[in-house]
Amino acid sequence: MAQYRRVSGSVGLITLQNPPVNALSASVRQGIVDSVKRALGDQKVKSVVICGQNGVFCGGADIREFGRQMSGPPLVPMIHDIEAANKPVVAAIEGSALGGGLELALGCHYRISHSKAKLGLPEVTLGLLPAAGGTQRLPRLIGVPAALNLITTGRHVTAAEALQLGILDHVTEHNTVDVAVKFALSVTGESLDGRRISSFSCAPLSDLDSLFEEAMLKARALQYFFFAQRAVGRWSTPSGARWDTSQPRPVRKAAVIGLGTMGRGITVALAQAGLSVVAVETHAKQLMEAKKAVPSMLKRGAVRGGTTIEPDSITYSETVQAVADVDLVIEAVFEDMALKEKVFQQLSIVCKPDTLLCTNTSSLDVDHLASQTRHPELVVGMHFFAPAHVMKLLEVVYGRRSSPAAVATAMQLGKKMGKVSVAVGNCRGFAGNRMLKRYLEQAFFLLEEGATPELVDRALEEFGFPMGVFRMSDLSGLDVGWRVRKADGLADTSLTGTSARVRQGCRYSPLGDLLCEHGRFGQKTGRGWYQYDKPGGRVAKSDPWLHNFLDEYRARHGLVPRCIDQQEVLERCLFVLINEGFQILEEGIAAGPEDIDAIYVFGYGWPRHRGGPMFYADMVGLERVVERLERYHQAHPNVPYLQPSGLLRRLVANGSPPIHKWRNVIKNRNSQL
Numbered sequence: 001m002a003q004y005r006r007v008s009g010s011v012g013l014i015t016l017q018n019p020p021v022n023a024l025s026a027s028v029r030q031g032i033v034d035s036v037k038r039a040l041g042d043q044k045v046k047s048v049v050i051c052g053q054n055g056v057f058c059g060g061a062d063i064r065e066f067g068r069q070m071s072g073p074p075l076v077p078m079i080h081d082i083e084a085a086n087k088p089v090v091a092a093i094e095g096s097a098l099g100g101g102l103e104l105a106l107g108c109h110y111r112i113s114h115s116k117a118k119l120g121l122p123e124v125t126l127g128l129l130p131a132a133g134g135t136q137r138l139p140r141l142i143g144v145p146a147a148l149n150l151i152t153t154g155r156h157v158t159a160a161e162a163l164q165l166g167i168l169d170h171v172t173e174h175n176t177v178d179v180a181v182k183f184a185l186s187v188t189g190e191s192l193d194g195r196r197i198s199s200f201s202c203a204p205l206s207d208l209d210s211l212f213e214e215a216m217l218k219a220r221a222l223q224y225f226f227f228a229q230r231a232v233g234r235w236s237t238p239s240g241a242r243w244d245t246s247q248p249r250p251v252r253k254a255a256v257i258g259l260g261t262m263g264r265g266i267t268v269a270l271a272q273a274g275l276s277v278v279a280v281e282t283h284a285k286q287l288m289e290a291k292k293a294v295p296s297m298l299k300r301g302a303v304r305g306g307t308t309i310e311p312d313s314i315t316y317s318e319t320v321q322a323v324a325d326v327d328l329v330i331e332a333v334f335e336d337m338a339l340k341e342k343v344f345q346q347l348s349i350v351c352k353p354d355t356l357l358c359t360n361t362s363s364l365d366v367d368h369l370a371s372q373t374r375h376p377e378l379v380v381g382m383h384f385f386a387p388a389h390v391m392k393l394l395e396v397v398y399g400r401r402s403s404p405a406a407v408a409t410a411m412q413l414g415k416k417m418g419k420v421s422v423a424v425g426n427c428r429g430f431a432g433n434r435m436l437k438r439y440l441e442q443a444f445f446l447l448e449e450g451a452t453p454e455l456v457d458r459a460l461e462e463f464g465f466p467m468g469v470f471r472m473s474d475l476s477g478l479d480v481g482w483r484v485r486k487a488d489g490l491a492d493t494s495l496t497g498t499s500a501r502v503r504q505g506c507r508y509s510p511l512g513d514l515l516c517e518h519g520r521f522g523q524k525t526g527r528g529w530y531q532y533d534k535p536g537g538r539v540a541k542s543d544p545w546l547h548n549f550l551d552e553y554r555a556r557h558g559l560v561p562r563c564i565d566q567q568e569v570l571e572r573c574l575f576v577l578i579n580e581g582f583q584i585l586e587e588g589i590a591a592g593p594e595d596i597d598a599i600y601v602f603g604y605g606w607p608r609h610r611g612g613p614m615f616y617a618d619m620v621g622l623e624r625v626v627e628r629l630e631r632y633h634q635a636h637p638n639v640p641y642l643q644p645s646g647l648l649r650r651l652v653a654n655g656s657p658p659i660h661k662w663r664n665v666i667k668n669r670n671s672q673l
């Protein structure tokens, strides 16, 4: 419903009331129609404000009414009547104005918003179009390109961006309804001729065709990705195990070993999937902390998902003996091979002979861990992404001896946890992190050559990543990679001269190692590639120290900085990642391009509307990817992975077939799996 009252003498205030987000149910629409009629018919009312109760303007269509018989007044004439009103109507937007909610606001003559509000037309994510005037009014208000972007992506924009785009007239930090009422008083009696958006004409565009072509490309990418997500469930391995011939085992009780950040998230994900969980942590302090953290994570998840979790579904223990009767164990201890070896040896003794043993390692050798057990066929990797109870991606890593049933069980458990599970073979970094390594290395090289973290991140964010590589590195912690590089004997900053930037005959950048030596681990220390207001701060600010450091570094190594443009950033960072993806396909580590694309979209923030790295390569054109890689390899001969992979060349030699035909060309000739 909607409440109507007169405030400040002459303002008709209409408040939408439909908790939790004041969605446009039949009774809300009826309430709006009645209230507008009252306001326009009341001589004392000179202007109108529409707001929502409890700090939310309107979440759009009431999704609880989807699938039901349509009742109540239709939205289109209702919004039209608001726009046609002869008294100014002001939308006071707090919280969200989404879908039909934004369309309602676009029918008003003015839009005032709180700075924390979010606006958008997310219909596309529900398989709908903004049919209550959104497709007509938004392009007239902000132009076709910007409107097309919002409508085809469904993304929510901040009030600041909405103001910049021209959707909003004013943004306030104060009480939005009070500000809107004052504003409504101030525009009383003014002409509304220039305020009715549907009377605006669309700015003519010369390149409308290419704009729509781009939008169509996005639509193709989204369609491809829709099917790619489903394709990854039909997994297969080079040894012939397949989704439709492998029988998963029932898993009712699971255990997690190690209750650090990852272990806690995995415990929550398992409990949310309805399993009983034994959570083991041998360090008393860490166990105590986990006992507090896990229930509150579960509680937050239950509130968000509207579910209930049996509080006794998790039992905690300080000893591994507690996992004797579980069906499956996920080891999530510190990323240290010696420690993991010990855990697997212990598990092999303690667990039932048919217990599936899984490791959450992000890069270590699953076959080696399997060799520590009595039943290597029951060992697989389950590589979760942080935060493990939130992130959709799960890499299920099969080893040389993993049984089809073991792979099927892990895949099915992933599905039960609501994950997109992708089966991949065992190699350093598996599919996702192996590709990421190349991407990170190129980003470091670009800094050496003259780029800044800001320039690289801007290029990647404009491409569509939620965060550029350096902001992401600050968020996840520079020390993580540093530890791995130290363990691999790479992070040696005592080397001088040319050998400082070469390892095993290949180009190497010690920039990340040097930053760590300065105690700059990213957000957690308040300093990394950017600076933050405090340790744990979230807002990245450009850091003059870092720029000086880069200048000195280049001078020390005789590197003459050059101008690097966004195109080079994208090609260098993305094409090497793609090239590694082809190598992974060639080796049979991933069964098809869809697997890699699902990994990148769900695990690494690759923009969904670009379909994933392999789809992107198809769109850019494989010949072009080869040509650019060759050119960069010529310029940087000591970076061997800039050479186009054999499969990429073979595909080009086969006339660059479209992505859905690549599997015909992929022959896992080199596979050892």
Ligand SMILES: CCCCCC/C=C/CC(=O)SCCNC(=O)CCNC(=O)[C@H](O)C(C)(C)COP(=O)(O)OP(=O)(O)OC[C@H]1O[C@@H](n2cnc3c(N)ncnc32)[C@H](O)[C@@H]1OP(=O)(O)O
Binding pocket: 020, 021, 023, 024, 059, 060, 061, 062, 063, 064, 073, 074, 075, 096, 098, 099, 100, 101, 122, 123, 126, 128, 130, 132, 303, 304, 305, 306
């Ligand atoms: C003539 C027929 C009338 C048709 C009207 C015109 C048609 C227009 C088409 C549309 O409007 S399509 C767009 C529909 N709206 C959306 O897609 C928005 C979906 N919601 C969100 O994005 C978020 O929920 C939010 C609004 C941004 C709030 O996010 P927040 O993180 O703060 O909270 P949540 O946990 O997500 O949600 C809280 C609570 O609210 C319920 N809810 C959210 N949206 C709607 C909705 N549109 N209708 C009904 N209920 C909604 C959500 O389910 C949660 O409830 P719960 O009980 O706590 O689970």
